[in-house]
């Protein structure tokens with residue numbers, strides 16, 4: 314499933330290719346995504362210029378001036394740009410044809426979304442899909458102090474606290490295990506008991522982990538947005554995730570795996586004592 318770093322890499326890949334481009338036509342081959350693609354999408358977009366692409370959580374936000382196209386990649390979606398698009402295959406559901414090339418949405422499992430939010434309908438951040446998202450991990454509003462404040466009174470584990478996405482967005486399953494390892498925090502530690510110093514460390518390692526993943530993706534950007542059939546999703550060089558039984562790279566102890574809320578969690582019992 315594409316996580317925040319993958320979505321950010323898609324954004325960085327697409328932005329320079331589509332910003333300033335005018336939409337000439339829209340071809341919707343399959344409307345049934347998680348929610349139906351609006352029937353009037355073509356009327357909304359044709360003749361309009363893409364001013365830029367932003368991101369909020371895992372949503373890509375294409376700014377058309379008079380409104381935004383909100384795109385979510387769901388479980389298996391991809392959004393790629395082709396100067397000369399190959400013939401559409403089975404899962405290529407939407408083509409946005411611009412004066413520079415084709416922006417193509419592909420999604421085999423169809424859990425993604427493509428929705429229009431008109432400027433007249435109010436500010437974008439008030440959109441029901443975006444309104445309850447936590448802060449962006451790279452924004453100035455996110456730091457140890459905000460993490461400390463948000464975690465008071467939260468009786469859940471540190472990992473569940475991160476995964477909930479209520480306080481900070483983008484820390485998916487892999488990134489939660491990896492940032493907690495780097496911060497030396499046991500994933501089962503109670504969120505409300507984390508000291509201010511540990512929250513500072515955790516805020517730092519969350520940013521570090523996500524940045525590394527984005528950089529890794531950035532280096533494969535060419536493949537990511539190019540014409541190859543590969544989706545290009547990438548993974549971090551994980552220190553604990555997926556390494557149950559393997560020696561910890563810092564201390565040599567076997568990495569342990571447990572389940573928390575049906576999701577696999579990995580940690581080093583020595584480096585993450587509590």
Ligand SMILES: [Zn+2]
Nearest residue numbers: 561564581584
């Ligand atoms: Zn260790």
